[in-house]
Amino acid sequence: MKITGIVCSPRKGGNTEILVAEALNAAREKGAETEMVLLADKQISPCDACQGCVEDGVCVIEDDMQDIYQKLENADGIIFGTPVYFNNVSAQAKAVIDRTYALLWTGKLRDKVAGAAVAVRRVGAGQVLSILYSWFTVQRMITAGGCIGYGMDKGEVREGAGGGPGSTALGEAGAIGKATVKMVNWVSK
Numbered sequence: 612m613k614i615t616g617i618v619c620s621p622r623k624g625g626n627t628e629i630l631v632a633e634a635l636n637a638a639r640e641k642g643a644e645t646e647m648v649l650l651a652d653k654q655i656s657p658c659d660a661c662q663g664c665v666e667d668g669v670c671v672i673e674d675d676m677q678d679i680y681q682k683l684e685n686a687d688g689i690i691f692g693t694p695v696y697f698n699n700v701s702a703q704a705k706a707v708i709d710r711t712y713a714l715l716w717t718g719k720l721r722d723k724v725a726g727a728a729v730a731v732r733r734v735g736a737g738q739v740l741s742i743l744y745s746w747f748t749v750q751r752m753i754t755a756g757g758c759i760g761y762g763m764d765k766g767e768v769r770e771g772a773g774g775g776p777g778s779t780a781l782g783e784a785g786a787i788g789k790a791t792v793k794m795v796n797w798v799s800k
């Protein structure tokens with residue numbers, strides 16, 4: 612089983628990466644093979660609405676998204692992490708989301724399990740989770756849930772509380788990793 616984490620922050624070693632890494636650590640403990648992709652290293656253009664992919668499911672833009680397409684297609688589960696930027700996903704996350712238009716027509720993301728990891732200073736994480744769940748649903752992915760980690764500076768999310776009593780953001784991130792593995796096992800039965 613392969614679980615791939617996509618970190619859509621331009622900031623390496625930041626809070627989104629910490630959450631996604633924690634989810635992947637937990638997935639590995641449950642037996643999954645994992646991979647983490649940092650978009651900080653990538654050049655991904657927005658969708659140019661050429662509509663060519665509607666015919667053949669192939670995106671003609673030659674950039675780093677071509678590699679991400681392969682990684683998404685090869686994954687059984689995806690942990691998609693983004694920071695909150697102006698109550699929305701990061702521009703990097705939106706570029707990837709829009710470029711998966713090419714995978715919609717061939718159903719290449721269908722039945723994959725997807726979990727969300729959202730890093731935020733204070734406001735907008737709920738909206739961003741809704742945006743990600745909505746994308747998962749349109750692509751007919753199966754949602755394993757999401758986690759929110761609060762923090763501004765790099766690493767602050769490590770100290771952050773989770774949503775439940777006594778829970779931590781890192782604990783919730785780990786729970787998303789475990790839930791993703793469990794749901795992939797169910798789907799593949």
Ligand SMILES: Cc1cc2nc3c(=O)[nH]c(=O)nc-3n(C[C@H](O)[C@H](O)[C@H](O)COP(=O)(O)O)c2cc1C
Nearest residue numbers: 620625626627694695696697698731732733734763
């Ligand atoms: C351009 C920009 C916009 C932001 N917008 C918000 C926001 O709307 N709400 C919020 O609570 N934090 C906002 N933040 C703070 C980030 O969400 C927060 O620092 C987060 O932990 C960054 O994650 P990272 O370390 O993975 O980059 C913003 C930060 C930047 C750089």
